[in-house]
Amino acid sequence: MVVIEREVTIGEAADRVSSWLPGHRVEILRGSIIVTPPPDEPHQGTVFEVGHQIRCAGAKEAGLKVRPGIGLWLPTGPADYAIPDLSVVEADIADALVQKNCYAPHVFRMVLEVTSGNWADDTANKVEIYAEAGIPVYLVADRRHDEVLLYRDPADGKYPDPARYQRGQSVPVPESVGVSLELSVDTLLDGDG
Numbered sequence: 491m492v493v494i495e496r497e498v499t500i501g502e503a504a505d506r507v508s509s510w511l512p513g514h515r516v517e518i519l520r521g522s523i524i525v526t527p528p529p530d531e532p533h534q535g536t537v538f539e540v541g542h543q544i545r546c547a548g549a550k551e552a553g554l555k556v557r558p559g560i561g562l563w564l565p566t567g568p569a570d571y572a573i574p575d576l577s578v579v580e581a582d583i584a585d586a587l588v589q590k591n592c593y594a595p596h597v598f599r600m601v602l603e604v605t606s607g608n609w610a611d612d613t614a615n616k617v618e619i620y621a622e623a624g625i626p627v628y629l630v631a632d633r634r635h636d637e638v639l640l641y642r643d644p645a646d647g648k649y650p651d652p653a654r655y656q657r658g659q660s661v662p663v664p665e666s667v668g669v670s671l672e673l674s675v676d677t678l679l680d681g682d683g
Contacts, residue, residue, distance in 0.1 A: 535681020561592030574601035600627035
């Protein structure tokens with residue numbers, strides 16, 4: 491019997507890692523496989539509550555969908571994709587399917603990341619990547635530093651410095667998202683209590 495070996499693509503490697511680690515989030519950022527363990531309860535409480543508030547603020551009526559954990563195809567590499575914790579997308583997102591259940595960035599109005607153990611990916615690497623992808627609004631609930639960062643309106647592949655919000659404050663969701671809403675920093679950092 492002859493065994494022919496071939497190199498595995500990074501996409502195939504990511505698929506294997508995903509199958510080996512059920513419940514973990516596997517992404518490819520700038521050609522590197524990033525693995526995040528399953529989220530804790532407050533993390534998921536934030537995702538649920540923010541999604542609920544955005545829907546109640548009229549997302550559907552504005553032609554938007556709110557989706558947790560949906561794939562975002564990235565222009566930073568041939569196999570790059572991210573899976574934001576929560577996304578606000580245009581209702582016709584199905585027309586923007588690229589491949590591997592990932593969608594083109596032009597239908598994303600906002601992405602939310604809630605930091606976990608790999609907080610540096612959310613507060614540094616993804617800031618650059620989402621700006622390069624042209625994501626209009628990137629909201630980071632930075633639990634490590636106990637603050638919320640709001641990045642918006644990227645130009646030439648970069649976001650301006652973020653607006654920073656502390657406990658007791660509210661974050662105004664930018665008009666470009668398509669809903670009028672203020673989100674509590676405490677809810678963003680702690681979940682729905």
